Amino acid sequence: MTEIGFYHLQRSPLEEALPRLLEKALGAGMRALVRVPNDAEVERLVLQLWTYDAGSFLPHGSAKDGHGADQPVYLTASDDNPNGSDLLAQVGGAEMPDLAAFKRCLDLFDGDDDDQLTAARGRWKRYAAAGHQMTYWQQKPNGGWERKA
DSSP, X not given: OOEEEXXXXXXXXXXXXXXXXXXXXXXXXXXXXXXXXXXXXXXXXXXXXXXXXXXXXXXXXXXXXXXXXXXXXXXXXXXXXXXXXXXXXXXXXOOOSOOTTOSEEEEEEETTOHHHHHHHHHHHHHHHHTTOEEEEEEEOTTSXXXXXX
């Protein structure tokens, strides 16, 4: 079963939280797949990962860049995993239909968006019923994460 962590964004937006979580994953030797709802979001986040911090470099790419197998972080709106990631980050309500290929899944959702919050609760119930190991993380005032469940 996959370990699934739900990340309730409250203090910082996805554009700030996602790069930091991806940095930690790469630092731990993992490859990451970022699953988003559509191609426009892929392009938006690809640009964001290039510019989020002038002092950092987060190697990433998408289908537009090619060489998917070589990308440490791969962003996609489809159900493929061309870089053989063991970490999945689901954002914007996007889901992979099968989590079996991933050791860990990060499900990031905007706590100020009622639709995202409702959808995240539904995913939590479905994943828990399927027997996945579940954790819930909430942002602390300083932007860090605190495990709640």
